[in-house]
Amino acid sequence: MILDRLIPARVAGIDSLGPTLKRFRFEPESGRFPTAAPGAHILVTLRGPERVWKNAYSLVTPPDQRDGYAIIVRRVRDSRGGSHFLHDHLRPGDRVEIGPPASLFPIASLARRHILIGGGIGLTPFLSYVPVLRARGAAFELHQYCTDEETGIFRELLAEAGAGVTVHGETSRRSFTEVLTDQPLGTHVYTCGPAGMMEAVEAAARDLGWPEAAIHKESFGGAEGGRPFRVTLARSGRTLDVPETQSLLEALETAGIEAPCLCRGGACGVCLTGVVDGEIEHRDHVLTEEERAGGRLMATCVSRARSDVLVLDL
Structure with a gap:
């Protein structure tokens, strides 16, 4: 699930802001984009020749601007590929898919x-x-x-x-x-x-x-890599390998398994999934210390396994 639907869009322009910073401007292929709340982010789906990235980026355009969205992305040296693909391969006119804007960082309405x-x-x-x-x-x-x-x-x-x-x-x-x-x-x-x-x-x-x-x-950081591990899905009996450069969420998506997600940065809790067995390396920002100690929930977008195998309630 990526907020119900993806919006077909094209790259309207790319502006170089500095040695490692670029602004990417998108326009919808038809109609207009949804209105975004201040502080909202979008999920951008990037389809490379060998893999697909689904990365979250904050919108830098005014919330009421619907004819175009813009994001600013830093090319990260230790990126798992998403920022490199954007900086090195994306060109004006290229097609991308954008998820509707989601707000996890709103302005406090009653603040003085x-x-x-x-x-x-x-x-x-x-x-x-x-x-x-x-x-x-x-x-x-x-x-x-x-x-x-x-x-x-x-x-x-x-x-x-x-x-x-x-x-x-x-x-x-x-x-x-x-x-x-x-x-x-x-x-x-x-x-x-x-x-x-x-x-x-x-x-x-x-x-x-x-x-x-x-x-x-x-927290704007996405998943980081780590030690590879294996995942068994308790309900279907399927087994997946999660390599060191891929998140658990990405492994589930690659296998065609419906995996809820929203922020892809461990901040929203939408991807929390039950764990039947195995030791978790928690990297999220939503679980309480008691929930972490219980070892029965994990954020698939950022957290990984400490043990060689995890068994998920999927």
Whole structure:
């Protein structure tokens, strides 16, 4: 299941933003795309000669733009192939399939003030936040943290964002504690970027006494590889091999097995699947410590096996 249906689309254009960053613009083959909520992402299906990738990317276009969608993708050196395929093989006019937009990172409607903290490519969901916050007349700050080499790239991307935007390089930056100190009651903080950065933002907010309900994050990282393992499906008796460069979810999809999914980053819980036997290496962001210890649920999009074999309730 990928949110009911895929939308046929074509690559309308590709813009090089930097050595490792490209913006990909898509247009529907017919009609218009669905309206997207701020912070929404789409699943893009990429069909290569030997395999298929289904990757989630945040939309950077305004939520009410329906004649075209855009995403920004970094070419990751240790990618399992999706970002390499986009950067190296996708061309204007190529056909892709896009899932309807899904929102797991909404703007808190009752917040009095919004603090947006992005790290590197984690800026992307905030590019769709800004026009909405501006239209609402909402009070907000956007802090983008990046390398010194990329400060110019991100300043250009944020050139039309207006006041309240700061791009922090490595040699001159405010700490998260400084950014979050003395904010008015009712302020919410949103963070997206590398896991270590998001954890540091969360820690700073908690140390300052921020309530948990006012701290929001989006994990944009997809599945990482790991040790190969074998999966047995208890109901059908089928056995699948999961290689080190493939996720369990991808192995199920390759075998033609219906496998629910939404974020493909361990953040939504849609792909949670029952485990009958085996030891799990949990990598998700949704299960409680008690659920992890119980060993009876796993997120197939990111988690893997510690044991040689897993038996799933499928």
